[in-house]
Amino acid sequence: MLWLQTQKIIIVVAGAFLNALGMNLFLIPANIYSSGVAGIAQLLSKVLSDHTPIHVSMGLLLLLLNIPVAILGWMKVGRSFTVYSFLSVALSSLFLELIPVKQVSHDILLNAVFGGVIVAAGVGITLKWGASTGGLDIIAMVLSRLKDKPIGPYMFVLNSIIIVTAGFLYGAEKALYTLVFLYTSTRVVDAIHTRHAKLTAFIITKKADEMKKAIHAKLVRGITMIQGKGAFTNESREIMMIVITRYELFDLERIIKDVDPKAFTNIIQTTGVYGFFRRE
Structure with a gap:
């Protein structure tokens, strides 16, 4: 740290x-x-x-x-x-x-x-x-x-x-x-950097519980858990979906690297968010 x-x-x-x-x-x-x-x-x-x-x-x-x-x-x-x-x-x-x-x-x-x-x-x-x-x-x-x-x-x-x-x-x-x-x-x-104000991260990891705790300890963001399975290995994986602002991207990247460096993460542009999105 x-x-x-x-x-x-x-x-x-x-x-x-x-x-x-x-x-x-x-x-x-x-x-x-x-x-x-x-x-x-x-x-x-x-x-x-x-x-x-x-x-x-x-x-x-x-x-x-x-x-x-x-x-x-x-x-x-x-x-x-x-x-x-x-x-x-x-x-x-x-x-x-x-x-x-x-x-x-x-x-x-x-x-x-x-x-x-x-x-x-x-x-x-x-x-x-x-x-x-x-x-x-x-x-x-x-x-x-x-x-x-x-x-x-x-x-x-x-x-x-x-x-x-x-x-x-x-x-x-x-x-x-x-x-x-x-x-x-x-x-x-x-x-x-990135010009997008909001981003969505999809994180595929074997350490979902540890990742969830680490993210909640640093970021005040909701996480949606999705069950997934590898097409090649047939192994079950947890897919975590989280919407963040661009200013939180650095912290999220560091959390993923610390908890599970082998996690597969896809960061995509979010053009709009409807419903509750915590702004504090």
């Missing part, structure tokens, strides 16, 4: 570093705006510097804006997830202060694409290991749980506000290249 937590912290540190690297070397020098709370912090820092005598660094604003979000996440999403997510935010803020802002390329399109790839790589590996980079991820999760709807529309609306504001203040071209960044980063995150 200690080694697993150490690995997770290492991944969170690496993700935060990549996030800050993409911002300071590609997005900030080109005035291309990130998504989520990072984009809000970047835009607010730019507006304050350009239109007032006040200068507040993006790293500090990112940390301050995420404090109320972390409190909300602690209350509504989950403590472990929120702790690692806020650690990611704090480290990103630190790296944003330590890494110098330097323009690697004068081509704005290259900045949008490479910035998107690097930032998304940091976000993707963080999500894959059961945390997030904070901000709108947590807000969208809370909003989606209120009505049990996909988080995509909420993320789209919140990011659209950033894009429209950037276009209004600094020209349509900046807004369009921000869209290029968003498209690139979204595709990379999808490739590393």
Whole structure:
């Protein structure tokens, strides 16, 4: 368990570093705006510097804006997830202060694409290991749980506000290249992690009772037990069906690996859930 937590912290540190690297070397020098709370912090820092005598660094604003979000996440999403997510935010803020802002390329399109790839790589590996980079991820999760709807529309609306504001203040071209960044980063995150909000896992194992206890100890999810038989061996097997959110995938994978490494698991997209689905 200690080694697993150490690995997770290492991944969170690496993700935060990549996030800050993409911002300071590609997005900030080109005035291309990130998504989520990072984009809000970047835009607010730019507006304050350009239109007032006040200068507040993006790293500090990112940390301050995420404090109320972390409190909300602690209350509504989950403590472990929120702790690692806020650690990611704090480290990103630190790296944003330590890494110098330097323009690697004068081509704005290259900045949008490479910035998107690097930032998304940091976000993707963080999500894959059961945390997030904070901000709108947590807000969208809370909003989606209120009505049990996909988080995509909420993320789209919140990011659209950033894009429209950037276009209004600094020209349509900046807004369009921000869209290029968003498209690139979204595709990379999808490739590393998964874009599906809910997933269904079918687990075929000889250790169904142990698996059930381990899952219930970690995840607050119902499990449906199905009797199965191998077509080739004619051996009886228990098939466990469980619906989870994408943020719980990391924990489920670790449970299966610990209890029965030989279990056959099929993870599929869930387009909709009707009936009771626990949201806490």
